Amino acid sequence: MTVTLRSFAKINLGLRIGAARPDGFHELLTVYQTIALHDIVKVSIGRGRGIEIRCDDPRVPKDESNTCYRIVETARGVLRAKGRVIIEIEKRLPVQGGLGGASSNAVAALLGLERVLKKSLPPTDRMRIAAAVGSDLPLFLVGGTVLGVGRGEQVYPVDDLPSVACVVVAPQVGVSTPKAFAAWDRFCVDSRSRLSGPGKARQNSLSGGNDASTLEPELTLPFPSDRMVELGRAYSACLNLPYSGAPFSVDSRRSRAENPLLELVRAGIMNDFEPVVFPEYPELCEAKRALERAGAKYASLSGSGSALYGLFRSRADAAQGAARLRETGLQKQSWAAEATVTLPRRQYWKRIFV
Numbered sequence: 001m002t003v004t005l006r007s008f009a010k011i012n013l014g015l016r017i018g019a020a021r022p023d024g025f026h027e028l029l030t031v032y033q034t035i036a037l038h039d040i041v042k043v044s045i046g047r048g049r050g051i052e053i054r055c056d057d058p059r060v061p062k063d064e065s066n067t068c069y070r071i072v073e074t075a076r077g078v079l080r081a082k083g084r085v086i087i088e089i090e091k092r093l094p095v096q097g098g099l100g101g102a103s104s105n106a107v108a109a110l111l112g113l114e115r116v117l118k119k120s121l122p123p124t125d126r127m128r129i130a131a132a133v134g135s136d137l138p139l140f141l142v143g144g145t146v147l148g149v150g151r152g153e154q155v156y157p158v159d160d161l162p163s164v165a166c167v168v169v170a171p172q173v174g175v176s177t178p179k180a181f182a183a184w185d186r187f188c189v190d191s192r193s194r195l196s197g198p199g200k201a202r203q204n205s206l207s208g209g210n211d212a213s214t215l216e217p218e219l220t221l222p223f224p225s226d227r228m229v230e231l232g233r234a235y236s237a238c239l240n241l242p243y244s245g246a247p248f249s250v251d252s253r254r255s256r257a258e259n260p261l262l263e264l265v266r267a268g269i270m271n272d273f274e275p276v277v278f279p280e281y282p283e284l285c286e287a288k289r290a291l292e293r294a295g296a297k298y299a300s301l302s303g304s305g306s307a308l309y310g311l312f313r314s315r316a317d318a319a320q321g322a323a324r325l326r327e328t329g330l331q332k333q334s335w336a337a338e339a340t341v342t343l344p345r346r347q348y349w350k351r352i353f354v
């Protein structure tokens with residue numbers, strides 16, 4: 001018996017990076033949103049022992065470092081599975097794209113293993129195993145719109161929000177998440193140094209350190225913890241707005257009648273990775289601007305990248321925007337673009353098994 005699943009992608013609706021934790025991770029605050037783009041994962045059990053990963057994409061590891069391998073290795077012991085577990089991955093999502101492809105593949109493999117064995121893990125065990133394998137995995141056990149905190153693994157479902165048309169742009173580069181976090185740490189250190197460097201210290205010393213004008217930048221600079229508070233307020237205000245079901249409007253006086261996802265991104269949210277990833281990969285900044293020129297009402301990096309997304313008023317606008325972006329990308333040979341939609345929780349679970 002072979003179980004086939006759609007392994008859906010996610011985007012990040014805003015992302016704040018907090019302080020580094022003792023375990024080496026950073027505190028995060030984000031809203032995850034599943035979208036309809038997906039890989040295909042097939043799970044079966046044959047004769048023999050162990051776990052076998054099959055994938056035609058050479059960038060996908062086929063050993064113990066693969067998230068599918070790691071989650072199945074843990075789960076099969078709990079489920080007392082016998083035989084050789086075979087996981088086939090058909091990659092359609094970019095590798096190192098910030099769309100959660102590897103994490104989604106792992107959750108699909110776990111769900112497929114349960115179904116092929118005709119056994120089920122308790123939900124708490126399933127979530128615990130997923131969180132131990134990777135920070136992004138638990139969100140795919142919820143689907144739809146999901147608040148993520150901690151290192152991203154603590155997830156809370158938000159009210160199922162209506163679908164929004166979007167376009168995903170996948171540049172032909174991969175961004176390493178650990179390197180992006182390291183760049184963010186350097187960025188924060190450099191920002192603090194500019195405010196409290198030798199010249200600044202001398203000026204404060206001459207004024208007795210009590211001149212409010214010399215201290216103001218240090219008091220008002222939005223360092224990570226402050227920015228997380230700001231984003232938390234925006235999430236709290238916007239995700240609790242009632243939705244009338246009315247079509248999108250460009251009239252700000254009717255903004256509260258709009259889809260809450262569009263209302264949310266207009267609250268000034270942003271992705272903290274952009275200031276450190278864009279200077280390293282200028283083509284990503286160019287792709288974001290291209291999304292905005294193509295008609296996106298909001299455009300952002302997803303996770304640490306390299307994929308970007310734009311939210312559009314309608315599917316027709318998204319299709320037209322994707323066509324424009326593909327033409328631009330073809331000319332530059334730098335990116336691919338695909339129109340899709342955000343995937344509410346009910347649709348996510350309805351469509352996950354093929």
